[in-house]
Amino acid sequence: MTDDIRWKQRFSNFKNSLRNLELAISIEKPDIVQKAGTIQFFGVSFELAWKVLMDYLEAQGFNEVQSPRASIKKAFELELIDQGTTWLEALENKNLSAHTYDEATSDRIIYEIKHA
Secondary structure, three states: OOHHHHHHHHHHHHHHHHHHHHHHHOOOOOOHHHHHHHHHHHHHHHHHHHHHHHHHHHHOOOOOOOOHHHHHHHHHHOOOOOOHHHHHHHHHHHHHHOOOOOHHHHHHHHHHHHHO
16 A cells, blocks of 8 residues: 555544544533543544644655654644644643543543634
8 A cells, every 4th residue: 555545544534533523522411431432532533633644744755754743743844734732732632541540631631622
């Protein structure tokens, strides 16, 4: 599979995941299971988002973008994305959400997902 096809396929998966995330954040008073699902959809969506960036950048000849932070910074530098700080905050929330065991942190992450 060429790099050009890879980013397109991953982008299609990202769009599907993003639809699920949008559905999850539209729930007005989510219960604990729905909150966990929202955080899971966010994690998957974010993971696919940065990997789309990485694959696209690699297809364009940029090979130093193997991490989320490097991909985000290069995409921002090339004006493929805006609000680079928001992307980096989302990365922090995604990393934090993988090790979150208390409801207050989960609620804060969900709030930031909805208002980013």
